[in-house]
């Protein structure tokens with residue numbers, strides 16, 4: 001596991017964070033601009049000396065100010081990928097990559113040159129200079145260089161933030177491949193929730209230099225008490241699903257999750273494929289009786305666990321179905337009209353079409 005406790009001050013800003021991230025796995029650090037995500041990463045990598053703190057990775061202490069331990073950055077073996085690729089502009093892609101390999105300790109286990117080039121699909125780019133690459137290609141090379149240094153920990157600081165939507169879509173699958181192929185834990189800074197859905201196992205939610213919550217992505221997705229997540233337009237429960245069967249004639253795929261089934265527009269993945277689905281709170285409505293004669297494909301029996309304010313004139317409902325929880329965002333008027341109260345048996349309605357616009361979060365997390 002990765003243990004982090006750090007305190008550091010800049011004029012007008014104080015970082016005071018502590019969290020534990022399981023290893024291996026991807027932990028996303030999520031929070032608004034200026035909340036201290038990059039400062040946190042820099043202190044872990046050894047690029048910034050914090051006033052106080054302790055960082056340990058699987059028992060190896062990288063920093064412990066109380067014990068006066070401050071391992072230099074090069075010995076921490078953190079591979080860092082920044083928003084801008086920071087490749088050497090005067091060197092070819094191949095030489096940039098080999099620079100990473102030269103930094104790897106002799107006895108360190110890890111991927112070889114050919115394996116990384118193949119995994120990232122960059123063989124055809126090897127003779128080029130960085131200026132002749134697209135933004136997405138540059139990020140793939142930067143990722144390759146970081147991997148070839150055989151890091152114990154990969155630190156990614158918004159690696160997709162500088163890319164437009166098509167380029168992000170191009171690079172995301174490569175990040176997923178890296179996560180699946182290599183066992184190095186990854187700390188992934190982002191403020192894009194779709195990247196969290198696609199890549200992360202765990203989430204550290206930050207605000208103004210502090211950690212508000214740290215848990216699995218699924219668990220945090222159903223916390224109605226965290227407005228940083230719950231007030232977003234794309235807020236909603238993230239369900240771990242498995243493809244059960246396809247029905248091409250009806251254009252539908254059945255997905256199973258602990259607690260029920262969902263029907264979504266036809267998918268290509270074979271039965272048995274695991275995937276995560278974010279059921280957005282604003283796509284869920286409720287009924288007090290089982291509805292009939294509706295076009296809605298997903299009508300799920302649930303119990304109302306709790307309800308609280310979500311926005312002016314809106315409430316957030318937490319709905320339990322077996323081992324899963326759904327969030328539903330409804331008007332205060334609906335709460336009053338249906339006399340909604342905790343413990344009530346309800347029917348949750350989710351249109352299958354809600355998932356069509358939601359396709360990126362329907363990808364296989366491996």
Ligand SMILES: Nc1ncnc2c1ncn2[C@@H]1O[C@H](COP(=O)(O)OP(=O)(O)OP(=O)(O)O)[C@@H](O)[C@H]1O
Nearest residue numbers: 010011012013031032033034035036037038039040
């Ligand atoms: N070297 C520095 N000197 C003074 N203040 C700094 C320094 N580096 C960062 N800060 C301040 O610390 C705060 C946190 O910055 P940081 O870059 O860690 O945030 P962030 O969450 O990564 O933001 P973003 O998402 O915009 O990259 C900001 O208020 C920033 O202005």
